[in-house]
Amino acid sequence: MKFRLHRYNPETDAKPFMQDVELDIDPAGKMLLDALLAIKAQDETLSLRRSCREGVCGSDAVNVNGKNRLACITPLPELKEPIEVRPLPGLPVIRDLIVDMEPFYKQYRSIKPWLVNDAPEPEVERLQSPADRALLDGAYECILCACCTTSCPSFWWNPDTFVGPAGLLQAYRFIADSRDEATAARLDNLEDPYRLYRCRGIMSCVEACPKGLNPTAAIGRIKSLLVKRRV
């Protein structure tokens, strides 16, 4: 199979380049990650992140033929050759397929992603109805792979000020949690032309999410809560 890989080693390369690679591999039943690791076994200078290899840890997000995907759950047979693999767009490249995720993590931290409940803790669990719990479905499953945020043009233009779809989805996860008492503060934190309203609802994030989540819908719900609070 034919691959075109983004290569860049800051110690030796003046600038990034695309490398053509032929790999002898039977694609049936294999994922893109299998192929990348097979290439690395031949040429160990190729660097990429990987861990769980089953789509739950979020390490191996890359841009494949123009789309952000997790290499470990992208079936090899469905990709058009030459398979072009690049690092996630919009983040600084450290080497080859590895980007500096800090701008992404920083936005995640900025939404204060932890449950706030200052009421005295009962000695047992806080109760939550199945209906209230169902509000978290589609929000808590995020694996922080950054596929969505780095497919969002608004994040490309304003990575330091726009929270991005992943961060906003996590903000919604806590706003939606019946046990969280900080909704007002969370809405205050987000109500900003840059932090929230850079989102124009173009839904690139929805298309990119490898877990099938819908950040745009969550952002819409945050906006309607803000409107409700105002009128």
Add this chain to the structure above:
Amino acid sequence: MNTRRFDALIVGGGGAGLRAALQLARSDYKVAVVSKVFPTRSHTVSAQGGITAALANVDDDRWEWHMYDTVKGGDWLGDQDAIEFMCREAASAVYELEHMGLPFSRLDNGKIYQRPFGGQSKNFGGDQATRTCAAADRTGHALLHTLYQQNIAHRTQFFDEYFALDLLRDAEGYCLGVTAMSIETGEPLLIEARTTLLATGGAGRVFWNSSNAMINTGDGLGMVLRAGLPLQDMEFWQFHPTGIAGVGCLITEGVRGEGGYLLNRNGERFMERYAPHAKDLAGRDVVARAIAIEIAEGRGCGARGDYVDLKLDHLGEKTIAEKLPGIRDLAIRFAGVDPAEKAIPVAPTAHYMMGGIPTNLHGQVVAPARFGPEEPVPGLYAVGECACVSVHGANRLGGNSLLDLVVFGRAAGMHMLEYLRDNPYARPLPDHAAEASLARLARWEQSGSERVAAITDDLRRVMQAHAGVFRIDAVLRDGLGKLGELETRLAHAGLQDTSRVFNTARIEALELENLMGVARATLVSALNRTESRGAHTREDFPQRDDEHWLKHTLYSREGDQVDAKPVRLKPLTVESIRPKERVY
């Protein structure tokens, strides 16, 4: 060499490390977490089915029954004081996670959802219990993210993508921190700490067919072995019965807890023969052996007869969508079947290391020393899969792993606080303390004829073939011989890539060194134990032998020495659970 100084240092950013870090971060001490991956990429994230605690939300339950099941599940090799401690603390540990925000699934009355898991019983071996608390089939993900979030809230210092190299110890044996390397820059770093906790997770990548993440390379075990400390019970590896055939990805026991069951090629529910009472919810070792036997005796499914079917379509679309959405996803992606319509092809896959770094129930690493077989190594702690407390004995029960992480993570964190109060001043670091680590790094600057990736592949094949579900003297010996050859090849290995920045080839080489130590410990310990107990099945010694082998194995690297230490049969407050035959 750059040096950073902290009060407490945690090596490993999975569930155990993050729970311990949280305990320390809530105090005024400076705590750092070193992790070779961003913490939410740790393998805890893959845990599916749940965390076991006798909350009695669905059905009658008591922690004493949980304790009995855990002792029996571990085939009486578990230390009963630690098991009592874990089962007692389970409920409060789970409630605490709930308070931190873990999005547990809920029952209609708003309480935490619980499902039945293998090896769970009421009334000390009676009817099936319903004890495993779950967040759909993503409990580990929910748990890890919750703990990470709490650590952000409490301002824990994270060294993300730093690879820990070696323990730093002084002449009196005190642990004073670790040497590490920034993966991003390749720069070595000395991290001094008055107390250090190893929470580096398992080493399942030592087998060819493994459910484990690629990062599970036993790094903490390698560090401990190089420091001259022993590893305990390394012959006990759990093979999870239901990995996706040919891939290894896990299909949670929760599938069987929700009502799924196994079928052989004749469509027979074969577990009824092996475990008439518990059937598909017998201990994992029992089910894995049963599947291995079915396959070996020609009753496997598929063209090559190398798997069995896990049927769950009868549960209905709704249950699967609500309770097992992740499983459905995995099955469609990796097995090409929608479990709501067709059975999932499954086979046993290496899953969990019951052995590890010996500790007491405070998480203190213990080793034979002047005054006894279990003396704490001052300043050094270990929790989670890398540690052997031992609560899982010879076979871990499903749902007890996440519990182990949070109960002992918290206990170790609390004990480390005590240690910090008792040892208020940092001890001086000996000169040249980092020399061994720097030499190891320098060694990989040299060129060599052998390739790391090839040796790693061969190592995993050797372990799969020689230390798998069934073991036998000659095969184990043969495996040791092959391991010796691999060690020689490793000595002649070199890197093609000696660059500094994010050189993952260098990391893989360092990981291979750690895996080699794990492999040797496993083979030597397995050869030594001439009985079958829990997950360790010797075809040449098929019976459990309490008279000679009701004891823990202690393996030391120096001369491949194997010692033993007694199993603690005396719990903290309740009566001892006496060994008896283990039937399900």
Add this chain to the structure above:
Amino acid sequence: MKSTTGSHTGTGTWLVQRATALVLAVALPGLMIHFLAALPVDFSGWQALFLPLWVRVMLLLTMTALALHAWVGMRDIFMDYVHSTGARLAMYLTVIVILAGSVAWLAVIVFGGTQGSAA
């Protein structure tokens, strides 16, 4: 900017964008139909179209909505791409002047014009 908390603004602007979009969605086709129903052939026909007060009020309202909508859109674009505060401010002012001027001019044309012809 280091600050990572909200400025507590933006919702109003966003609402204005949505509200004006609604107005435009209703009013633009309405006006269009009104014009197309009696397509004027000369200037007096054109003038007659604008004679009813409701047409002039509608037109001014619609064009105000259009200006506001355009303002939010242009502001969004500048916020995306123009990261120098000074340059952005200058562009904001330019757009405000153009849009506000256009609306004012329109007001003069549709209302001022009638007064002129009446006189």
